[in-house]
Amino acid sequence: MQLEKSIIEETNHQQQAAHQRKFDFVAEDINGLDTILKKLEDFNIAIPSWALGTGGTRFGRFSGGGEPRSLEEKIEDVGLIHALNRSSNSISLHIPWDIPSNAAAVKAHAAQLGLHFDAVNSNTFQDQASQELSYKFGSLHHVDKAVRKQAVAHNIEVIKYGVELDSKALSVWLSDGSNFPGQLNMRGAFERTLESLQEIYEALPADWKVWVEYKPYEPNFYSTTIGDWGQSYLLSSKLGNKAQTLVDLGHHLQGANIEQIVSLLLMEGKLAGFHFNDSKYGDDDLTVGSINPYQLFLIFNELVEGMDARGMNHATAIGWMIDASHNVKDPIEDLIQSVEAIKIAYAQALLVDTPALVQAQQNNDVVQAQEILQHAYRTDVRPLLAEARLRAGGALDPLALYRKQAVRNQLIAERGAKAVSTGL
Ligand code: RM4
Ligand code: MN
Numbered sequence: 288m289q290l291e292k293s294i295i296e297e298t299n300h301q302q303q304a305a306h307q308r309k310f311d312f313v314a315e316d317i318n319g320l321d322t323i324l325k326k327l328e329d330f331n332i333a334i335p336s337w338a339l340g341t342g343g344t345r346f347g348r349f350s351g352g353g354e355p356r357s358l359e360e361k362i363e364d365v366g367l368i369h370a371l372n373r374s375s376n377s378i379s380l381h382i383p384w385d386i387p388s389n390a391a392a393v394k395a396h397a398a399q400l401g402l403h404f405d406a407v408n409s410n411t412f413q414d415q416a417s418q419e420l421s422y423k424f425g426s427l428h429h430v431d432k433a434v435r436k437q438a439v440a441h442n443i444e445v446i447k448y449g450v451e452l453d454s455k456a457l458s459v460w461l462s463d464g465s466n467f468p469g470q471l472n473m474r475g476a477f478e479r480t481l482e483s484l485q486e487i488y489e490a491l492p493a494d495w496k497v498w499v500e501y502k503p504y505e506p507n508f509y510s511t512t513i514g515d516w517g518q519s520y521l522l523s524s525k526l527g528n529k530a531q532t533l534v535d536l537g538h539h540l541q542g543a544n545i546e547q548i549v550s551l552l553l554m555e556g557k558l559a560g561f562h563f564n565d566s567k568y569g570d571d572d573l574t575v576g577s578i579n580p581y582q583l584f585l586i587f588n589e590l591v592e593g594m595d596a597r598g599m600n601h602a603t604a605i606g607w608m609i610d611a612s613h614n615v616k617d618p619i620e621d622l623i624q625s626v627e628a629i630k631i632a633y634a635q636a637l638l639v640d641t642p643a644l645v646q647a648q649q650n651n652d653v654v655q656a657q658e659i660l661q662h663a664y665r666t667d668v669r670p671l672l673a674e675a676r677l678r679a680g681g682a683l684d685p686l687a688l689y690r691k692q693a694v695r696n697q698l699i700a701e702r703g704a705k706a707v708s709t710g711l
């Protein structure tokens with residue numbers, strides 16, 4: 288299904304007066320308002336194809352109903368989100384969960400909804416029915432060369448699918464690791480991973496990147512071969528300019544200072560981009576901003592400062608993507624919330640008074656530095672986001688409109704209450 292533009296416009300019209308009041312209140316105190324609104328309009332976050340269905344846990348999966356049954360229906364769902372928020376103009380595919388068998392048609396369908404394709408993700412953390420050798424003991428790091436070859440070939444195939452869709456990056460996350468001390472020679476595992484990644488790197492088109500994602504544990508619980516940003520950075524440095532490190536917010540041990548990691552990767556030109564989500568304990572894949580929105584703001588503060596220092600375009604210089612999926616929310620509602628949370632943190636970071644902060648740091652004025660950051664963080668930027676959405680043709684309040692139109696019920700009517708989408 289698609290949302291009629293007239294419905295969005297009509298609803299915006301009804302909400303206009305209330306919006307204007309809130310907008311004027313916050314806008315009055317903001318310097319460079321139009322530049323900020325333009326940056327907010329330009330800022331889009333990619334939607335992963337695996338987040339459109341309800342996520343399972345290792346204990347079970349409870350389908351929410353009306354889930355997309357095919358890639359086409361997933362694209363439709365992203366189209367709905369984008370129509371509402373005008374901030375989700377791309378989709379990231381996971382192969383083989385979503386194989387674009389007719390790339391031209393898939394691309395045309397997406398383009399019709401104003402969408403294009405972000406990074407493609409390979410999957411060597413599960414065995415597929417058709418594959419010859421198992422990834423039970425790893426893929427790119429496997430001790431058996433034949434398994435590594437199979438995993439390299441899969442990644443090269445994923446690049447091919449991506450080329451057909453005009454993607455520009457391959458994102459690699461490996462579950463390779465060990466569950467028990469002694470199981471694995473860690474140096475050997477690293478060297479074999481590097482060698483496999485080099486073969487994949489060779490197959491990258493000139494204008495492509497490979498994004499190396501790290502994660503400390505799960506599904507392996509003793510060692511993970513690409514376990515932290517240092518290991519990913521080491522690999523991406525050895526590989527070359529087309530390789531960078533991907534930061535998934537849920538892939539750190541508790542208490543890690545992610546904003547510092549981000550700041551240094553950016554300094555080295557090695558920050559590929561993000562998988563956004565939130566977490567309380569581990570790789571919880573919760574809605575962005577639902578647990579620790581202040582940390583998200585601090586990350587964006589480093590991003591804005593660091594990108595400005597290097598003259599980078601905020602919207603396009605690195606990859607912005609959500610990687611979340613869980614079991615109790617309507618996935619579309621969850622994604623609308625996630626995109627909003629990301630843009631709130633971004634808008635707050637844009638409000639930081641940088642010259643004053645530099646001055647406070649220079650003077651070792653710790654109190655003032657904190658005041659400056661928290662002043663930005665405590666500003667209610669939601670009317671700014673609403674205004675940017677309005678200017679871009681989206682809904683003033685995407686979630687309210689989604690609910691008012693009973694979109695999920697319509698999807699259930701179309702696709703059935705038991706439709707189950709591919710993914711985790
Ligand atoms: C992993 C990691 C990857 C994602 C898979 C589904 O934990 O975050 O990015 O592709 O989950
Ligand atoms: Mn991820």
Ligand code: MN
Pocket residue numbers: 535537538570610
């Ligand atoms: Mn993850």
